[in-house]
Structures are given as structure tokens and as C-alpha cells.
Amino acid sequence: MGRVRSQLKHDYKPRRPLPNRLSGRGWAVVGLVAAVFGVAMLLAPGPESQRLDSGLSAAENASATSMITMQIPLPAQSNPIGPPQPGIDAPAEKDASEAVSPGGEFLAPASDGNPSEIEAEEEKIVPDGERLVVAIKPGDNLDRLFRRHGLSVADLAQMLRLKEARNALKVIKPGDEIEVTRSGDRVLSLSRKLNEELTLRIVGGADGYSAEFLANPVERRPAQAHATIRTSLFEAGADAGLSDALIMNLAGVFAWDIDFALEIRQGDSFSVVYEEIWQDERRLRDGEVLAAQFINQGRVYRAIRYQDPEGRVGYFTPEGLSVKKAFLRAPVDFSRVSSNFNPNRLHPILKTRRPHKGVDYAAPKGTAVKAAGDGRVIFRGRNGGYGNCVIIQHGGNVTTLYGHLSGFAKSAPKGSRVSQGQVIGFVGSTGLATAPHLHYEYRLNGVHRNPRTVPLPEAAPVADKYRNQFLEASRPLITRLDAINPPRLARAD
Ligand SMILES: [Zn+2]
Incomplete structure (x- = not known):
């Protein structure tokens, strides 16, 4: 792979001999x-x-x-579907004081003691019974799920009379898990993790079911x-x-x-x-x-x-x-780009040379090519030595060009608006290229500029009114x- 670059041919000739970028x-x-x-x-x-x-x-x-793992946004602290959930700081006084064990005896209300005490008391609320963890399958609904596991659908109907339960169980997805404690077909309790920090628990008692939300903040x-x-x-x-x-x-x-x-x-x-x-x-x-x-x-x-x-x-x-x-330095998925390092390229004199009016990114065919900035696609198609080519017009009289593409993104036809980072095409070797690479150009007022060094317009700074707060926070x-x-x-x- 390190040698790929030596096979690249360019659609236009450098004015001076190329430094050997591979040595x-x-x-x-x-x-x-x-x-x-x-x-x-x-x-x-x-x-x-x-x-x-x-x-x-x-x-x-x-x-x-490697797989790209996206960060999962943390759930909001507040529960959007239910009442303010009893957190550890604010133990479920009401629920706990009203909770009744299956045997009918009242449990002491949770004290404002330490979290472990509270947890211990909440544990007592859960009736004895066989614990069952069931996973939602494609096409499941709760009714089907209950029947499959021999659980009482009458109990389910009763639980769903609780507004909190109804809301929290409205949407179930394959892979979700529901935990149930059962005694025969009777459901003594049901728990469902709503998000990383919040669990719905429905507990049966002498007066029927009650629902609570258990918080476990990260x-x-x-x-x-x-x-x-x-x-x-x-x-x-x-x-x-x-x-x-x-x-x-x-x-x-x-x-x-x-x-x-x-x-x-x-x-x-x-x-x-x-x-x-x-x-x-x-x-x-x-x-x-x-x-x-x-x-x-x-x-x-x-x-x-x-x-x-x-x-x-x-x-x-x-x-x-x-x-x-306003522009990304590199409009290509760098996870798939490899490049050789050549110390000569750092030489101050060589550095000033522009052997090439763009930048080449050697990458496997099919690697996503992204719009460097917001703009409008003004050209898309074959373009001589550039092969399959996209040109985007941006604000400030900047255009960017992407050459040798193997194909185009359907979502970015000619005339369409594209946003920064949006995929517009895929790396290929069409036109005068013998190995897959992206040829990328940046032009300001029609003049080629080095995309790697051209000063780029910045996005808005911290608002003046928050400046002091920013300085303090930072x-x-x-x-x-x-x-x-x-x-x-x-x-x-
Ligand atoms: Zn090139």
C-alpha cells in the first residue's frame, strides 16, 4: 500500500520535477x-x-x-415520559410508603439515609418469585410476549392501566429486555430499563400494580x-x-x-x-x-x-x-487513507514547491469522499483527465474539485445543495489515474490554492456576552x- 502513490498519474503535469515522494x-x-x-x-x-x-x-x-463507534448521547436527566423519577437523593417516599408486599404488610417508608439503605429497602418490595428475563423479538408485542412465556395477559392489561407503564412500554424494539418475576402465570413485578439511567418498575400488591421509576445516574x-x-x-x-x-x-x-x-x-x-x-x-x-x-x-x-x-x-x-x-482540511475518510511519510516533503524549500495543484489521497476504491464545505454542486460527470468529477461552489467565491471518483452519491446530484461532511462520491481511478485516489483542489477566485495551507474562514467565536464566562470556564x-x-x-x- 505504501507504494500505491508511485503509480499515480496526474491529470496535469507539475511544473518542476516531483520530489520523490516515495523515497x-x-x-x-x-x-x-x-x-x-x-x-x-x-x-x-x-x-x-x-x-x-x-x-x-x-x-x-x-x-x-476498525468499526466506527458513535458516541451514544447520554439520556437527559429528566424522564420525558413519566413523573419526576425518584432519584437516590429523593427516595421514592410516596411509592415506598404506599408499597405493600404481596403478603399485605406495609413496608417502612424509605428514609433519607444513604443510597445503599434505600436500595436495600427497595429490594424488599420485590416479591419472591421466579425471575425471568425476556428479549423482544422482531414482530413482538407485549401481548404475544406474555403468551409465549405463559404469563397472564389479564395481568398485562392491568399493568397497562397505569399511565406511566403504558407510556414506558408503548414502544418496544427487538433486542430490548424486560425482566419479570412470576409465580405461575401471575406477574409479580416487571422491570424495563428505559435508558442507561432510568428503569421502570411495576410491582404488584394488594391494591393492584403500581409503577415507579428508578434512577441510577451515571x-x-x-x-x-x-x-x-x-x-x-x-x-x-x-x-x-x-x-x-x-x-x-x-x-x-x-x-x-x-x-x-x-x-x-x-x-x-x-x-x-x-x-x-x-x-x-x-x-x-x-x-x-x-x-x-x-x-x-x-x-x-x-x-x-x-x-x-x-x-x-x-x-x-x-x-x-x-x-x-468553513472547510475541512481533508475531504476524505482518513481512516482509509494511508500515506507515506517522506522527510523531504518537510524541507523548507521543497515545502514551497507546488508540484501539483491539488492534494492526492490514496485510498481504497469506494472510500467516501465528503464535501469540504457547504455549497452547491455545479458540475458532476466526466471531466477529461479528472475522470468522474464533482465541483462544488461555495460562498466567498471558493470552488472545490474532487477527481477520479469511482461513482457519485445519489443524494448529491448536479444543482443540489450539500453540507460540510456530506458524502458526494467515492474514491476511484477514473480519468488519468492508475491507482485509486482522490484528487482534491481548492480554488479561490478561480486561482488554485494549496488546500492544506490556505487560510480558511472560521465559524463564529464565543458570543461577546458569554466571553467572560467562557474564559472563566476554560x-x-x-x-x-x-x-x-x-x-x-x-x-x-
Ligand atoms: Zn492529483
Whole structure:
């Protein structure tokens, strides 16, 4: 794969000989595409070029086909379908005080004691019986489910007279689980987890069934990590104990500034302050990236997550500028792009050369190609050496061009409006190309600009009225970022 680029032919000739982009030991970076996030950059006057160890081991192209795991949004704290649920802080006084055991004796109301006491008391409410966990199958409804397991449909009808139960059980999906305790065909209790933090429980008693909502809030614990990239972003992240999902989010935060397909180098490093989501002393997953720093080829980028009082969430530089730009640096799914690293390309003189009026991303045929920014498709079809080609007109008299495509996305015909990140086509090798790659161009007022370095318009900064609040909220995060020191290298002496 590392050699793919040598086979590329370009639709137009460079003015000067191409530096041999394949010489040198390559190393590849492979990542996963992140979800859409804000971006902005902090450009620090870094060293002109990173010194690179020429004896790098060539991690040629660890082809990453990891699954992309999307973050599951956390459920809202409040229960949309029922009454305010009794939480641990506010024990179910009413329910508990009115609860009656199957034998008819009253249970003491829950005290405002510690959570374990409350739990213990709630446990007592559950009548003895055989416990049964049933999974919803395709085409199931509750009636069918009850019949299949020999449970009383009369009990079901009675339970569904409770408004809370009716609402909470209205929608069932294959794979959902319902837990029942039974005695013969009689249903003593029924529980259904409504979301990660909320469970509906229906308990039978002398006066029939009653419903309650049990809250088990997740806890967000701050965590942090630092890593230096040796082979790939994802390996570095894994070594630092980060999940792929978190690394994707991290890459998403900086995706408007850093071309993760082509620009990651050995020696790049990052620090991240993030949340871990815990429940019942178990770590469920990584949560949001709260603050992060990425040093790419000596340039320092920082981003702070901020939610303003109107609920708008974004990532901003410590100065309050949005990290988000009108254009993505790389309009292709970088998880499937591999590129060789060539130290010559970092040479200050070579760096100024423009051997090519666009950027090539070698990627497997079929890899998704995305609109770099919002705009309108003004051309779609065969276009000489470009092969199958899409051109998008954006605001500010910018056009972007995507060449050599194997095919087009149905949802983006000529004349249609497309939004940033929307798939418009697929990597191929049509036109003058002998190996699959995306040829990407960026033109401003009709003039080719280097898509990787052209200054990009930014999204809106933090609103003036929230600026002070932002600065205050970001201070501890910045302090924390500052405090994450890279682990010291072991010394041989
Ligand atoms: Zn090209």
C-alpha cells in the first residue's frame, strides 16, 4: 500500500520535477474518522520543521478497518415520559410508603439515609418469585410476549392501566429486555430499563400494580492522557489507555486544522482532558473531550469544549475563537487513507514547491469522499483527465474539485445543495489515474490554492456576552492541560 502513490498519474503535469515522494522510510498513519465537531486552531510559531529520526521503523500502513463507534448521547436527566423519577437523593417516599408486599404488610417508608439503605429497602418490595428475563423479538408485542412465556395477559392489561407503564412500554424494539418475576402465570413485578439511567418498575400488591421509576445516574469522572505518536494516532491513543471512540472525537475536534490523512508525523503528540462515564463503580465508556492539545509538526493547537447558557456546544481556542472552519482540511475518510511519510516533503524549500495543484489521497476504491464545505454542486460527470468529477461552489467565491471518483452519491446530484461532511462520491481511478485516489483542489477566485495551507474562514467565536464566562470556564481546563507533562524518557545512564 505504501507504494500505491508511485503509480499515480496526474491529470496535469507539475511544473518542476516531483520530489520523490516515495523515497525514505515511510510510516503510515491510519485513523478513524471522527464525528462532526467544532474546530479551530491555535497556531503557535513552532519550529520550522520537525527533526525526524531517519531510522524510523516503517509501520507500513497498518490498515485500519476498525468499526466506527458513535458516541451514544447520554439520556437527559429528566424522564420525558413519566413523573419526576425518584432519584437516590429523593427516595421514592410516596411509592415506598404506599408499597405493600404481596403478603399485605406495609413496608417502612424509605428514609433519607444513604443510597445503599434505600436500595436495600427497595429490594424488599420485590416479591419472591421466579425471575425471568425476556428479549423482544422482531414482530413482538407485549401481548404475544406474555403468551409465549405463559404469563397472564389479564395481568398485562392491568399493568397497562397505569399511565406511566403504558407510556414506558408503548414502544418496544427487538433486542430490548424486560425482566419479570412470576409465580405461575401471575406477574409479580416487571422491570424495563428505559435508558442507561432510568428503569421502570411495576410491582404488584394488594391494591393492584403500581409503577415507579428508578434512577441510577451515571457519573462523569475527569481523566487525562498524553501520548506521543510513533506509528499511528490510534496506536498512540491505545497505549495511553484511550478508546478508539475517544481518539476519533479528538481527531474530530482538530479536523478543520489538521489533515489527519497526510499530515501526522512521528513525534507529534497530544494531551487530552476528557470524561469517563461510570455507573455502579464500573467504567462504561469514555465521554466527551473537554480540552485538548495537539502538536502537529511543531504547531500547537488547543481546543476547549464550551457550552454557552443557551445550550450551544462547541470547541474554541483559549482565546474564544471557534476551531470550526468553513472547510475541512481533508475531504476524505482518513481512516482509509494511508500515506507515506517522506522527510523531504518537510524541507523548507521543497515545502514551497507546488508540484501539483491539488492534494492526492490514496485510498481504497469506494472510500467516501465528503464535501469540504457547504455549497452547491455545479458540475458532476466526466471531466477529461479528472475522470468522474464533482465541483462544488461555495460562498466567498471558493470552488472545490474532487477527481477520479469511482461513482457519485445519489443524494448529491448536479444543482443540489450539500453540507460540510456530506458524502458526494467515492474514491476511484477514473480519468488519468492508475491507482485509486482522490484528487482534491481548492480554488479561490478561480486561482488554485494549496488546500492544506490556505487560510480558511472560521465559524463564529464565543458570543461577546458569554466571553467572560467562557474564559472563566476554560481556565481550569487550560491549567490542567498545562499540567499534563509528557512522561519522562528513560535514560540509559
Ligand atoms: Zn492529483
